[in-house]
Amino acid sequence: MKINQTIALVTGGASGLGEATVREIVANGGKVAIADLNEDAGNALSEELGDSALFCKTDVTNEKDVSNILDQGMEAFGAINAAVNFAGIAVAAKTLGKDGPHPLKLYQKVIDINLIGTFNVCRLAAERMQKNSPTEDGELGAIVNTASVAAYDGQKGQPAYAASKAGIAGLTLPMARDLASYGVRVNTIAPGLFLTPLLSALPEEALQALEKQPLFPQRLGKPQEIAKLACFMIECAYMNAEVVRLDGGIRLP
Numbered sequence: 001m002k003i004n005q006t007i008a009l010v011t012g013g014a015s016g017l018g019e020a021t022v023r024e025i026v027a028n029g030g031k032v033a034i035a036d037l038n039e040d041a042g043n044a045l046s047e048e049l050g051d052s053a054l055f056c057k058t059d060v061t062n063e064k065d066v067s068n069i070l071d072q073g074m075e076a077f078g079a080i081n082a083a084v085n086f087a088g089i090a091v092a093a094k095t096l097g098k099d100g101p102h103p104l105k106l107y108q109k110v111i112d113i114n115l116i117g118t119f120n121v122c123r124l125a126a127e128r129m130q131k132n133s134p135t136e137d138g139e140l141g142a143i144v145n146t147a148s149v150a151a152y153d154g155q156k157g158q159p160a161y162a163a164s165k166a167g168i169a170g171l172t173l174p175m176a177r178d179l180a181s182y183g184v185r186v187n188t189i190a191p192g193l194f195l196t197p198l199l200s201a202l203p204e205e206a207l208q209a210l211e212k213q214p215l216f217p218q219r220l221g222k223p224q225e226i227a228k229l230a231c232f233m234i235e236c237a238y239m240n241a242e243v244v245r246l247d248g249g250i251r252l253p
């Protein structure tokens with residue numbers, strides 16, 4: 001699937017890695033339906049991108065919201081043939097800490113947004129993709145999800161975040177198997193440390209310490225580097241059921 005023929009739903013598309021992917025798809029001739037909770041940022045981005053993008057305030061955990069933006073995208077652009085999931089939150093809380101056990105509600109919230117939200121988007125997007133015209137490989141759509149290197153080397157304070165991301169890595173193969181007969185591929189990106197609003201809120205000292213952690217190059221990743229991998233996963237018909245770390249060789253201590 002060429003990017004100039006791609007009509008993608010991008011969740012978390014108003015910020016960070018999602019925004020970079022929205023910009024990369026549009027810069028290469030594709031169209032994007034941007035799903036995010038952040039109305040101001042989402043509206044500003046879609047206005048800037050003109051006819052190539054639309055925005056709907058969307059909570060990825062809400063069935064109606066996700067169906068609504070898929071319908072809006074299909075109405076405006078004629079189809080949805082890619083779903084790219086970046087919506088996610090990161091929290092820091094230990095299983096047991098000074099203030100007592102990890103709040104259960106917080107744990108459930110992280111799993112709900114990161115893991116169940118991703119699954120919700122995948123299942124509803126795949127349903128819409130059935131209606132597409134096949135490519136010469138018989139392909140009807142491509143799904144790209146976002147895990148994290150924390151899926152493999154989660155740190156202290158990450159039992160919720162790491163589990164949510166390990167869940168996304170874990171569903172990649174069974175979902176690719178489920179959707180193969182529908183001509184839909186499923187791949188997952190596991191980013192290392194990327195300079196987005198998620199990280200840029202950290203103090204300068206903490207950022208400098210993080211920059212030293214990748215093997216090479218010793219810097220934080222650029223959101224556009226993730227955007228290019230997401231586009232490769234959409235374009236390359238032979239890429240399926242894979243989780244790819246993009247992390248400068250980092251292994252979280």
Ligand SMILES: NC(=O)c1ccc[n+]([C@@H]2O[C@H](COP(=O)([O-])OP(=O)(O)OC[C@H]3O[C@@H](n4cnc5c(N)ncnc54)[C@H](O)[C@@H]3O)[C@@H](O)[C@H]2O)c1
Pocket residue numbers: 011012013014015016017018035036037038058059060061086087088089090113117146147148149190191192193194195196197198199
């Ligand atoms: N930045 C990194 O270093 C890094 C590393 C590993 C994984 N990730 C993952 O990449 C994804 C994007 O991260 P980012 O750094 O761009 O973060 P970000 O905070 O810049 O962007 C996340 C976006 O998701 C949106 N969002 C949150 N909850 C939502 C919901 N329920 N419904 C719809 N939208 C929602 C937010 O409004 C925000 O615009 C996340 O899943 C994150 O866990 C990021």
